[in-house]
Amino acid sequence: MENETHLDTVFYALADARRRRMLEALAESPKAVGDLASSAGLRFSAASKNIALLEAAGLLYKSRQGRQIFCHMNFDVWKDVAGYVAMHAKFWSGRLNELEKYLGEVNGND
Amino acid sequence: MENETHLDTVFYALADARRRRMLEALAESPKAVGDLASSAGLRFSAASKNIALLEAAGLLYKSRQGRQIFCHMNFDVWKDVAGYVAMHAKFWSGRLNELEKYLGEVNGND
DNA sequence: GTTTTATTTTCTAATTATGGAAAATGAAAC
DNA sequence: GTTTCATTTTCCATAATTAGAAAATAAAAC
Numbered sequence: 001m002e003n004e005t006h007l008d009t010v011f012y013a014l015a016d017a018r019r020r021r022m023l024e025a026l027a028e029s030p031k032a033v034g035d036l037a038s039s040a041g042l043r044f045s046a047a048s049k050n051i052a053l054l055e056a057a058g059l060l061y062k063s064r065q066g067r068q069i070f071c072h073m074n075f076d077v078w079k080d081v082a083g084y085v086a087m088h089a090k091f092w093s094g095r096l097n098e099l100e101k102y103l104g105e106v107n108g109n110d
Numbered sequence: 111m112e113n114e115t116h117l118d119t120v121f122y123a124l125a126d127a128r129r130r131r132m133l134e135a136l137a138e139s140p141k142a143v144g145d146l147a148s149s150a151g152l153r154f155s156a157a158s159k160n161i162a163l164l165e166a167a168g169l170l171y172k173s174r175q176g177r178q179i180f181c182h183m184n185f186d187v188w189k190d191v192a193g194y195v196a197m198h199a200k201f202w203s204g205r206l207n208e209l210e211k212y213l214g215e216v217n218g219n220d
Numbered sequence: 221g222t223t224t225t226a227t228t229t230t231c232t233a234a235t236t237a238t239g240g241a242a243a244a245t246g247a248a249a250c
Numbered sequence: 251g252t253t254t255c256a257t258t259t260t261c262c263a264t265a266a267t268t269a270g271a272a273a274a275t276a277a278a279a280c
Contacts, residue, residue: 004127015121017114067226067277085192177256
């Protein structure tokens with residue numbers, strides 16, 4: 001599902017520090033909308049709209065639990081992004097060691 | 111040089127299919143502004159503005175050759191993007207083989 | 221069923237982004 | 251130095267984005 005329009009919305013969604021902060025919170029564990037609002041320093045209504053944007057980009061999905069709505073990171077979409085980046089980052093070819101180091105540092109070799 | 115604001119501008123720059131098309135053209139070889147305009151299906155003035163945006167994001171740099179201005183892909187910035195993607199794509203951990211395959215397919219194992 | 225909690229929607233106003241056209245710049249050709 | 255070519259800048263009109271406030275929904279608690 002990696003078409004032009006989709007990449008538009010994904011990259012656009014990532015082009016905002018507060019939205020990225022929400023995703024960073026989600027990377028750890030699913031969070032309710034209200035929690036994400038605080039993470040990003042936004043009011044409820046603004047957070048809700050930004051979350052809808054992230055959802056439209058496929059970067060997260062929601063599930064209801066009682067009165068709360070939980071957001072979950074959709075890791076699959078990162079594959080599209082990674083694919084696009086890899087495509088244009090030709091320079092990574094033959095430098096997988098370097099990327100491996102990156103991944104190791106960033107993820108703590110887990 | 112991977113700060114929040116920089117990522118904002120980089121992702122924003124990537125969030126437009128025509129700008130990505132220009133970058134795709136540049137990945138192959140440096141191109142004059144006029145050539146990029148046609149690649150993206152834009153008039154000169156519009157192309158010039160989008161190129162300025164890509165330049166501000168650090169995705170390309172310019173060099174003058176006679177009356178033409180050539181744009182060159184700046185591969186280094188992709189490292190920032192790749193780093194960010196890798197950071198959030200935890201799921202890639204332990205799946206480097208898969209990524210390797212990706213890179214192989216995409217770059218034709220060169 | 222009324223209240224409370226969690227979230228979304230609607231509406232408005234302010235800000236920002238966009239392309240096109242035409243004028244302006246900059247360098248080369250003559 | 252005047253013309254030509256390549257690109258940028260300015261100006262304008264249009265469209266898109268955003269947050270905030272208040273009203274609306276939706277589900278649970280009482």
